[in-house]
Amino acid sequence: MDADAPNPSITLSKKEFWALWLTLFLIAYNISVISPVMPLLVRELNTSIGYIQSALVLFSLVTASFAPTSENLCRFYGRERIFLGGLLLYGLGIVAMALSPTIGFWVVSFSLLTGLAATPLVSAPWSIMDFAYDGKQEEQATVAFILASVIGGLSGSLLGGFIASHFGWRWSFTPSLIVFVLVMVMGRTLPSTSVPRKVPIDWVGGLVSFLGFGSILLGVGLAGEYGWWKPKQVFSIAGLVIPPFAVSIVPTLISVGVICLGFFAVWQRQQQQPAGIPLMRVGLLRNAVFVNGLLTAMLHTLVTSGIQFNLYQSLPIILPLNPFQTAIAVLPYTLTMVVVVVLLLKRLKIDQQLFPKYLVHIGLSLLIVGLLAMYWAIAPDMTTLSILPALMLMGMGSGLFSVYIGRLTYATTSKREKPEGTGIYNPCQQLGSSLGRGILGTILITSASIDVVDQVAQLMGLSLSSEQRLNAITALQRMVQTFSKQERREALARVLPEPVMAQLPEVARLAAVEGMKIALLVAIAVSVVCLLLSTQLPKRGRRRP
Incomplete structure (x- = not known):
């Protein structure tokens, strides 16, 4: 059995x-x-x-x-x-x-x-x-x-x-x-x-795959802090500098990850011989429908989680909100998504009139429209009501998408493969969520830090060299990631003249707006890729993942 x-x-x-x-x-x-x-x-x-x-x-x-x-x-x-x-x-x-x-x-x-x-x-x-x-x-x-x-x-x-x-x-x-x-x-x-x-x-395959994926994704996660190629700061463990030459730790980690995944591929090929049991079932991973649905869902999670994370970071700067008020401001997205999910599964049976594939397309299209509306709503003079329509559009799109993407992803899997498929599908969505926070969050913080340094230098009439500018941006990023709001203000007051400090809140507000807009443009681009991937999904599938 x-x-x-x-x-x-x-x-x-x-x-x-x-x-x-x-x-x-x-x-x-x-x-x-x-x-x-x-x-x-x-x-x-x-x-x-x-x-x-x-x-x-x-x-x-x-x-x-x-x-x-x-x-x-x-x-x-x-x-x-x-x-x-x-x-x-x-x-x-x-x-x-x-x-x-x-x-x-x-x-x-x-x-x-x-x-x-x-x-x-x-x-x-x-x-x-x-x-x-x-x-x-x-x-x-x-x-x-x-x-x-x-x-x-x-x-x-x-x-x-x-x-x-x-x-x-x-x-x-x-x-x-x-x-x-x-x-x-x-x-x-x-x-x-x-x-x-x-x-x-297969403990060997599990360890090597973990090291491979781990090195690559850890490298991506540290890119904002250590730089993609030129090191923003030295990475060291117990006093040992890694790597021992003038390159960021990021390409080193990614290279190690690629090598480990190459070894993993060779190992899995050997394990597929009659004498071995591979870590992964090749039939499931060669299932193009499953893999395509998995990637589509992961990109959707990357976008929605990343944008929500950035709203938590940027709204307190653009608006005078505390963390709890910020959570309330972002809440309409989740509430709308819940309402749509419940209506679709309990009341409305629109999948009887339209193929689930087309409903996924509609959901992603609504998400893109919501992101565009968010792009135009984010402004220095915005209020929490300004982003309400955008959040509701995004919630409607994510609700439609969430109900039907699982059915399409599992359309060609057997009952025997379902437990393993679920064990891969759900963690990959969590992975997409973490990548969204890491990638889109890094874009927001980096872009905002660059704008603040450039604006402050202009206000002070300074002409910074490339090295001075990079050091200032890196220091500000570290300050944003580590200090409280009051500690940042006190630290900056020690190095900036009072007239500049008086204008700093407005400078920070403008920088947060621009950083958020850049992150939104990236999110829109990823959503378009997600929509294109979804065109390769089957028209109908299982009733539930």
Whole structure:
């Protein structure tokens, strides 16, 4: 019997269903709470926003890279055992994050412990639902699971941010611990969906693929802080400068990653011989429809997560908003998306009149229109109402896209491949979210820093050399990523004359507007690529991923 063959007699009690629902809520909360606590985390652990962004990228990378190995473990020990083991590891990671004395300890706790644990936790609810429900029950469970992630994300931004601002960032993980205990109590008796099968686990392939993807994505995450080629600052570990020549650490990491992935490809080819068991099932990864849908969904997540992250960074500068008010200002996007998802799955059956592929196209088109509206709405004299129509258009587009992209992605996968596919699909969306924050966030901070330095130099009548200008931009970027608003003002007041300091808020406001516009143009370009990729998807697919 196949390791993931469905059990026709499986039933899911209400307690077990809510255990799965809370699991998805827990993952979403723990990721989304990082954005509002980031400034406090940076100050207390003496780090930078760039490092936190890299930790987010690393988390998603670990989760995505571990997906094939996680499926091997499920076939070896059984999915339910791996789920409970992952849950225990996730709880340990949450406690370690809250008690972290240094940034290194925090990164290990968040990126490695919770990253590894999140892989089976994300895929198990959807896999178990496949076996437990059908028809109308399946649609209702789909709505509930989508809402679990959305509500978890909202709770992390709002509740987590509120707790962090009033009691400290460590206390913001208290809701995570409470939900973790609830899941442990309610999920101990999850039904079995598979028969364990003793197959070798490809640890070498898993390690090499992790190192390859990790090096490349870590390099991308550090590009804003260390430079793409010419080093903005020296990268060193225990006093050892890496690399030992005048090149940024970024191309070094990317080169190492490419070499590791080349070795991984050779290793997988050897493992496909009769004597070996490959880490990844070639049939699934050669499925053009699945891979195309995976990339399309990941680019969509990159755009939406990146733009939301940039709004959290730029709106407090353009408008006099605190973190909680900023979260409220961005909230219409998520609320609109939730309304659209619920209406499409519970009330409106427009997929009976239009092919799901065309609905995905409409969704991406609405997203692009929303981004264009956001581009024109962002201005020095804007208000929170100025971006409301743009956020609602983006929410409508993302809602349409989210409901149907999964069906098309899984259109040509078999029931046996669904658990592994889900284990890859969901972590890759988290990876897209981290890349969006890293890439679009870097564009915003870099562009704004360049504008501020140039405007301040012009106000002071200075003519900076290329080296002086680069050093000033790098210093300002580090200040933006590390200092609080008051600390930045005090540090700048020590080096800038009072007339310039008086004009600095307006300079910063204009720079944030221009940086946001540049990031939006990049997001629009990526969205167009996403739309073009979606044209290769099938017209119809499964009713749910």
